[in-house]
Amino acid sequence: MATERPLVLPGDVIPPSLIPTSANPNKKQQPLRLGPGLRHIPPSDIVPTVAGQLITVPHKNSMWVEYNSSRYTPTPSDLVIATISRSGPDFYYASLSPYTANATLPHLSFEGATKKTRPQLPPGSLVYARVTLANKHMDPEIECVSSATGKADGLGPLKDGMVFDISLGFARRLLMARSKEEGKVEVLELLGEEGLAFETAVGRNGKVWVSGASDAKGNEGVNAKTVVVVGRALQETDTKRLGVEQQRKLVKKLVREMR
Amino acid sequence: MTASTLPEAALGVLPRADGSAKYSHAGYTVTASVNGPIEAQRRDEHPYEAHVDVIVRPAAGVGGTRERHLESILQSSLTQIILVKNFPRSLIQVVLQVEDTPENDYVNTKLVQASLNFAIMPALFQTSVLALLSAGVPMRATAAATAVAVVPEDGAKKIVVDPSPRQIEIAQSVHVLAFTSQEELLLAESEGDFTVKEWDDVYETAQKICCRPASTKEGMEMVLDEEDAGGPDMRHFLRSTLESKVTADLHWK
Amino acid sequence: MPREAEPSLNEREFVLKALQENTRLDGRELDQYRPLELTFGDQYGVADVTLGKTRVLAKASAEVTVPYTDRPLDGIFNIATELSPMTSPAFEVNRPTETEVLISRLLEKTVRRSGALDTESLCLVAGQKCWSIRVDVHVLSHDGNLIDAACFAVVAALRHFRKPDTSMEGGVLTVYTPAEREPVPLSWLHSPFCITWSFFGEEGEIALLDATWLEEQVRVGSCTISLNKHGEICQIAKLGGTPVEAVALLQCTNVALSRAKDFSAFLDRKLAEDAKRRDKGGLLAELSAENDR
Numbered sequence: 001m002a003t004e005r006p007l008v009l010p011g012d013v014i015p016p017s018l019i020p021t022s023a024n025p026n027k028k029q030q031p032l033r034l035g036p037g038l039r040h041i042p043p044s045d046i047v048p049t050v051a052g053q054l055i056t057v058p059h060k061n062s063m064w065v066e067y068n069s070s071r072y073t074p075t076p077s078d079l080v081i082a083t084i085s086r087s088g089p090d091f092y093y094a095s096l097s098p099y100t101a102n103a104t105l106p107h108l109s110f111e112g113a114t115k116k117t118r119p120q121l122p123p124g125s126l127v128y129a130r131v132t133l134a135n136k137h138m139d140p141e142i143e144c145v146s147s148a149t150g151k152a153d154g155l156g157p158l159k160d161g162m163v164f165d166i167s168l169g170f171a172r173r174l175l176m177a178r179s180k181e182e183g184k185v186e187v188l189e190l191l192g193e194e195g196l197a198f199e200t201a202v203g204r205n206g207k208v209w210v211s212g213a214s215d216a217k218g219n220e221g222v223n224a225k226t227v228v229v230v231g232r233a234l235q236e237t238d239t240k241r242l243g244v245e246q247q248r249k250l251v252k253k254l255v256r257e258m259r
Numbered sequence: 260m261t262a263s264t265l266p267e268a269a270l271g272v273l274p275r276a277d278g279s280a281k282y283s284h285a286g287y288t289v290t291a292s293v294n295g296p297i298e299a300q301r302r303d304e305h306p307y308e309a310h311v312d313v314i315v316r317p318a319a320g321v322g323g324t325r326e327r328h329l330e331s332i333l334q335s336s337l338t339q340i341i342l343v344k345n346f347p348r349s350l351i352q353v354v355l356q357v358e359d360t361p362e363n364d365y366v367n368t369k370l371v372q373a374s375l376n377f378a379i380m381p382a383l384f385q386t387s388v389l390a391l392l393s394a395g396v397p398m399r400a401t402a403a404a405t406a407v408a409v410v411p412e413d414g415a416k417k418i419v420v421d422p423s424p425r426q427i428e429i430a431q432s433v434h435v436l437a438f439t440s441q442e443e444l445l446l447a448e449s450e451g452d453f454t455v456k457e458w459d460d461v462y463e464t465a466q467k468i469c470c471r472p473a474s475t476k477e478g479m480e481m482v483l484d485e486e487d488a489g490g491p492d493m494r495h496f497l498r499s500t501l502e503s504k505v506t507a508d509l510h511w512k
Numbered sequence: 513m514p515r516e517a518e519p520s521l522n523e524r525e526f527v528l529k530a531l532q533e534n535t536r537l538d539g540r541e542l543d544q545y546r547p548l549e550l551t552f553g554d555q556y557g558v559a560d561v562t563l564g565k566t567r568v569l570a571k572a573s574a575e576v577t578v579p580y581t582d583r584p585l586d587g588i589f590n591i592a593t594e595l596s597p598m599t600s601p602a603f604e605v606n607r608p609t610e611t612e613v614l615i616s617r618l619l620e621k622t623v624r625r626s627g628a629l630d631t632e633s634l635c636l637v638a639g640q641k642c643w644s645i646r647v648d649v650h651v652l653s654h655d656g657n658l659i660d661a662a663c664f665a666v667v668a669a670l671r672h673f674r675k676p677d678t679s680m681e682g683g684v685l686t687v688y689t690p691a692e693r694e695p696v697p698l699s700w701l702h703s704p705f706c707i708t709w710s711f712f713g714e715e716g717e718i719a720l721l722d723a724t725w726l727e728e729q730v731r732v733g734s735c736t737i738s739l740n741k742h743g744e745i746c747q748i749a750k751l752g753g754t755p756v757e758a759v760a761l762l763q764c765t766n767v768a769l770s771r772a773k774d775f776s777a778f779l780d781r782k783l784a785e786d787a788k789r790r791d792k793g794g795l796l797a798e799l800s801a802e803n804d805r
Contacts, residue, residue: 011400011440049397051501068508069395071277083520098517099297099601116575124521224530273653290597354598454780506711
C-alpha cells in the first residue's frame with residue numbers, strides 16, 4: 001500500500017521512483033492508470049494539475065491526487081440529490097450544484113413510468129438520482145431507475161424532510177459501505193442509538209436529505225426537532241472535523257438540548 | 260502601522276465561494292474568491308475552453324480604466340496557467356477585492372477617485388493563484404510574481420524589490436514579473452524609462468525571488484537569509500501555505 | 513449571469529414547519545444573533561464584520577473637494593454599496609440588483625439622514641473647500657442579514673476613521689500629511705444600528721432576528737428598525753410583504769433597542785481595544801493637535 005503521500009502542486013515534477021511500475025512481473029503488464037488531478041503529457045511526463053496528496057497504489061498500477069474541491073463535478077454512477085428547476089417536453093431539468101448548467105432527467109426514467117403514470121414534479125421538487133452521463137462537452141444526465149433492472153432501488157422523488165449542505169469529502173465518507181469502520185463517521189449510528197427515528201439520503205454533490213420517520217404509533221408527519229438535530233450533528237461533524245469520540249459527545253449534547 | 264515584510268496568506272476565508280484566499284505582503288492586502296467552473300453567459304461562452312473572468316475592485320471608489328487594465332493583464336496570464344480546455348462552455352470567475360494599500364505618509368492622496376497602482380499587481384496575481392489552488396481548479400503550473408523598481412540613489416541606480424509607494428514615486432521604472440513553477444516567464448509589464456541592461460538586471464532579480472530552487476537536502480533546516488537573497492522566497496511560501504491547507508482539507512478523505 | 517438557486521419546496525416547507533415548533537436550523541433562539549465579530553485594518557477606517565457566514569468590509573476615505581453650491585456650509589458624505597460577484601456569481605458588475613438598491617437606501621437613511629456624522633464640521637472654507645467623506649461597503653460573503661452587518665460595518669469604519677488634520681492661517685488652508693500631524697477623528701454625533709426582523713407564517717405571526725440566507729428566501733416579510741442606544745429611532749422600513757400586527761411591531765422595537773445597546777457596547781469595547789493597540793507607549797496623546805469639544 002501507499003505509505004508515502006507527498007504533497008504535490010500543479011506543475012511539480014513527480015520523482016520517477018514514485019511512479020508505480022508493474023509490481024508483479026509474473027502477471028501481464030497492466031497499463032498505468034491515472035486518476036483525477038494528474039495529466040499525461042506525451043511522451044512520458046506525468047504532471048499534477050491540482051494541489052493535494054499524491055497517492056500511488058502499486059499493486060493496481062494506479063496513481064491519483066487526493067484533493068478537496070468544493071464544486072461538484074458530475075461523474076457517472078454517482079448518487080446525487082437534484083432539485084427540479086423546470087420541466088420540458090421530454091425531460092426535467094434538474095440542478096446539481098448552484099450556478100452550473102442543469103442536468104437532464106428523462107420523464108420516463110422513473111420506476112414503472114409511462115407517459116400517463118410518470119410522476120408530476122413541480123419546480124423545486126427534490127429527487128434522489130444516479131448520474132448516467134457526464135461529459136465535459138455535454139450537460140449531465142441523471143436517472144431515477146436502474147436501466148438494467150427497471151427497479152428504483154431507493155431512487156426517486158424525495159418527499160418532505162430537509163436538505164443540508166455538507167462538504168464533498170464528507171459526503172463521500174457517508175456513502176462508504178462501511179462508513180463507521182473505514183470512514184470514522186459514526187454520528188448517524190449514534191443518533192439512532194439515542195432513539196431518534198429518521199431516514200437519510202446522501203448525495204455526492206454535497207447534500208444530505210434527512211427526514212423524520214413516522215413514529216411507532218403510525219403518526220404521520222415529520223418531527224422537525226429530530227431532523228434539525230440530525231442535520232446539525234452532520235454539519236458540525238463535517239465543519240469541525242470531529243473524531244469518533246467527539247462525535248459521541250456532540251450527539252449526547254444535541255439530544256440533551258432537544259429533550 | 261508598519262507594513263509586514265514577509266508575505267502572509269490564509270486560504271478558504273470565504274465560506275460560500277468555491278475557493279478563496281487572503282494575502283498580504285508589502286502593505287497590500289487582497290482577498291480573492293474563485294467560483295468555477297460555472298455556467299457562462301452566452302456572450303462569454305467558448306465551445307472549446309473555459310472563459311476566465313477577472314474582476315478587480317479597489318478598496319475605495321469605483322473601478323476605472325486602470326482596474327480594467329489590470330484585469331486584462333491578469334486575465335491573459337491566468338488563462339495561460341489554468342487548463343481551460345478541461346471545461347468547455349463554462350466560466351471561471353476570479354474576483355479580487357483590494358482591502359489595504361500601503362499609504363504614502365508624505366502625500367495626501369486623492370482617495371475618492373482612487374485608482375490602483377501598478378505595484379499592486381504581484382499581490383493581485385499571487386492572491387488569484389492561491390484562490391485558484393484553494394478552489395481546486397486544474398492548472399498547468401503554479402506561479403509567483405514580484406514587483407521590482409529601479410530607483411536612483413546617490414547618482415547610481417539601485418534595484419528595489421517590493422518598492423514602497425515613496426520609492427515608486429521617485430523610481431525611474433517599475434516592473435512586474437511573474438514566473439511559473441517551471442521557471443518560464445509568464446508576465447512582464449514595465450512602466451517608465453529603462454535600458455536593456457537594467458531590464459536584464461530586473462529580470463535576474465525577479466527570477467531569483469520567484470524561482471529559488473527547492474532545498475537540496477531533505478530534512479536539513481533551510482538557511483534562508485532574507486537579506487542575502489534580497490526578498491522573500493515566493494516558491495517556498497506557496498508550498499508551505501498549501502501544505503497546511505491540503506492536510507486540513509483531506510481530513511474527510 | 514447564472515441565476516441564484518432557489519431553495520427546494522422541501523426546504524421551504526421544512527423551515528416553516530420547524531419555526532412553528534420554535535426551532536431554527538442552526539439551533540438558535542428566534543431572537544438570537546449569530547456570533548458577531550469585528551476587526552479593524554492596519555489603516556484607519558477599515559472595518560471587517562462577520563456575522564456567521566456573512567462578511568462585510570467597510571472602508572472610509574476622505575478628500576478635499578468643493579461643496580455643493582446649494583449647501584455651501586456642509587461637507588459631503590456618501591455611502592457606496594456595490595455587490596460584486598464575490599458575494600454571489602448571480603450579481604453582475606455595474607448592474608445593480610434590487611437587494612443592492614435596498615441596502616444603499618437603508619444605509620443612507622440610517623446613517624446619513626439621521627445626522628450621525630456632523631457634516632457641518634466637514635466644511636473648511638465656506639462655499640469653496642470641504643471634506644468629502646466616502647464609505648465603500650464591500651460584501652465579501654452573503655449568508656443573510658446583509659443590512660444589519662453592513663450598517664454595523666459602516667458605523668464602525670466611520671468611528672475608527674481619522675481624516676488628515678488641517679489649519680487655517682491668514683486665509684491659507686493647510687492640509688497636513690500623516691507624517692506631519694497625526695490625523696483627527698470625525699465629529700460623530702450618535703451611532704445608529706439596523707436591526708432586521710423577518711416574518712414567517714401566513715399572517716406573519718412568527719418573527720425572528722438575524723435571518724440566514726435560506727430563511728430570507730422563505731420569509732413573507734421583513735422590517736428593518738434603525739435606532740441608537742438611547743432608543744431614538746432613525747427609521748423603520750417595512751417594504752411590502754404580509755401585513756404584521758401593530759402590537760407585534762411594538763414588541764419588535766423593544767427587543768431592537770436592547771440589541772442596539774448590545775451592539776453599541778460591543779463597538780465601544782472594540783474601539784477601545786484598537787486604540788490601545790495603536791497607542792504604544794502613550795505617544796498618541798502628545799501627537800494629537802485636536803481640541804476636546
